[in-house]
Amino acid sequence: MRRTRALWFWVFVGPFALGLALFTYVPLLWSVALGFFDAHNTVTPTHFVGLGNYAAVLRDDAFVGSLETFVVFTAFIVPATYVFSLSLALMVNRVRRARAFFRSVFFLPAACSYVVAALIWKMSIFNGVRSGLANTVLGWFGGEPVAWLAGTDPPWYWLVVVTVRLWLQAGFYMILFLAGLQRIDPVLYEAAAVDGARPGWTVLRHITLPQLRATSVAVVLLLVVNAFQAFDEFYNLLSDARGYPPYARPPLVYLYYTALGQGQNLGLGSAGAVILALVVAVVTVAQARWLGLGRREGDG
C-alpha cells in the first residue's frame, strides 16, 4: 500500500520535479559556477578566475549605476502605483451602477503586453516630433516640442517609463485593493458614523487604511520585486540597433547587454546576476520583516 502511494507520488510529482531541476536548478547552479570563470562566448569555460568577475562587476560604474536606476525607478513607481490603484479601487467600490463595467475597464490594460504598450508610448504618444500626442498637447499651450526619450536634462524619460508601467499595472493592483475593501466589515463604518467620524479623509485614515494593512504590505512587496525585474518597457523604449543609452539602464538591461548581447561575457553576467539575486533576497526579507508580512488584518 505504502509502496503504491510512493509510486503514485513520483508519477505525479516526478515530471514537474524533473522539469524544475532541469530548467531551473541546473541552469541556476551552472550560472553560479560560470561566475567564477572567464567565460567569454562559452558555457563550458576552463579558466578559473575566483572572485575576479565579482570584483570587476562591483567596480563597473555601469553596474552600480544600474542599481541606482532601480532605486530611482522604485521611488517613483511604487508610491505612484500604490496611490493610483488605491484611488481607483475606492472610486470603483463606491460606484452604485455598472461596477463590473468600470472594474473591467480599469483592469483591461493589465492584459496588454509590455512590449506593445512601450512601442505605443515611444512611437505615438511620446515621440519627439511636433505631431506626437504629448507634443501636440504641449503645442496647444504654446510649448516647444520635447524629445521625451532623448535627453537627460531634464530627464523626461522617467515620465515615459513610469507612466507606461503605471497604466499597465494599476488595474491589477486595483483588483487586489477591491478585494481588501470588500472584506472590511461595514459595521466598522457604521460605528464610526455613530461616533461622529465624517466620511472622507478621517474614515480613510482611521478605518480603511488600517483595515487594508495586509493587502498594502503584499502590494508594496509585489511592486518592489516587479520593479527589480523591470526590463521590457526600458528595453523597448530606449534601446536601438546600436545599443542602449547610458541612462535609465536597470540591472536586467545591464546584464542582458553584458552576457547575452554581442558582449557574451557570461562569467561577468553570472556574477552580476548572483549579486542581483542576493540584493533582491535581502531587500525582500528586510521589507517583509519591517512591514510585517503575514500578520493578520488589523493586528498591527
Next chain:
Amino acid sequence: MGSVSRRGLLAAGAGLLAACGSNTGRGGGSSGSGLVQWYHQYGEAGTEQAVRRYAAAFTKARVSVQWRPGNYDQQTAAALLTDSGPDVFEVDGPTLDQIQGGQVLDLSALVEGVKGDFNPAVLGPKTYRGRVYGIPQVIDTQMLYYRKSLLREAGVEPPVSLDALLDAARALTRGTVKGLFLGNDGGAGVLGGTPLYAAGLRLVTEDGGVGFDEPAAARTLGKLHRLYADKSLLLGAPSDWADPSAFLQGLTAMQWSGLWALPRVREELGDDFGVLPFPGDGVGGRPSVPVGAYGAAVSARSRHKEVAKEYVKWLWVERTDLQQDFALDYGFHIPARVSLARRARRLRTGPAADAVRFATEHGHAQPLLWTPAAQTAYQDALSRIIQGGASPEREVRGVVRKVSEELARVTRKR
C-alpha cells in the same frame, strides 16, 4: 522570489536554452549532408528569394536557408554555444572573442589567390594573426544626406569642416524643420568612432594600443555636444537614422544614414539631394565614413565542416555573378570584391559614385580588437558628452582606461 531567480538565470544561462528553443527547420538533423545557413533579415524586397535561389543552385549538398528576423547578433552568439546552430552564417564580424574562443573556422585557404581582390578595409577586421575567419559579402557605408534646396534657401554651403557642419545645422533649423538628424539618441550610437577618425585619430593603433589618447579627441567630441545644445538636432523621430523617412518627410534638412537608403532618396527627391562624408576637424583632420561588411563564417561546431567550407567558397569566392546580383539587384551595397565594384554601372554616376569614392578614400572599418565591451564604454561616454554635456576630457580619460584594460585582456590571450 522564484521568478526573480528565473530572471537572474535568464541573464546568464539562457543562451543555452534559447538556442535549444530555436532549433527549428533543421530538417533531417544529422541525416545526409544538409547544411543550414543563417542570414539576418534584410529590409529589401527580393533578397530572401535570392539567397534561397543561390542555396538551391549548390549541387554538392542540400542547403536550407534560415532567414532570421530580430536580434540576429544575439541569436548567432547564443546558437554558437550549442550543437544546434547553423553550419554557415553571416555575421557582423566574427568578433575577436568568437575567433579566440574557437567558435569559427579558419577560412584562409578559401581566399588563396584572390585575397587581393577583396577590399582590404573590410577584409582586415576579419583577419586575425594573418588568418581569415570571415569572407566579406558586401560593403556597407554611411554618409550625410543633405537637401540641396533647403541649403540654398538658407544660404548654406555643403559643410566641409565640423565647425561648418555645426553652423549649417543651426542655420537650417527653422520652424518645424531641424538642421540635422544623427539618430534619436543624438548621434552616440551611429557615429561611433567616425568623429575620432575625422579628427585624424583612430580607435586602435597598429600595435594594439588605444588610438585616441590625445587632446584632439576631447576637442572634437565636445563639439558634438554643441549640436545638441543648439537644438539643431532632430530627436525622437518616428523612425531612426537607418531609415531615410525623417529626411524625406522634411523633418530635417540633413540626415546621417546608410548607403542602402540611396535608391529611396533618389526616387523621392530626384536631384534635390547630395551626399557628404563626415567632415574633418582640426589640423590633422580628414573626412571620414564608416565601412563594414557582413562576413560569411563557418561554425566550428558544424558536423559538415568541409562541405560548409566548400559552399562558402563556391558562393562567396567563386560565383562572382551571384555576388554581384546580391550586392546590387535588391538593396544597394558596394560589392566586397574590388573587381566587381569597379564594373558595377549603378555605382558610376551621381551620389552613388560619391559614396563609393568616400568609402574608398575615407572609409574606416571598426578594428577587430575593438571589442563589444570597448564599444559599450565608448558609446556610453559619447552619449554622456552629447546629451549630458559631460566634460569630454574626463569622459575620454575614463574610456581610455577601460579600453586599455580590454585591449590588454584580448592581446594577452593565446
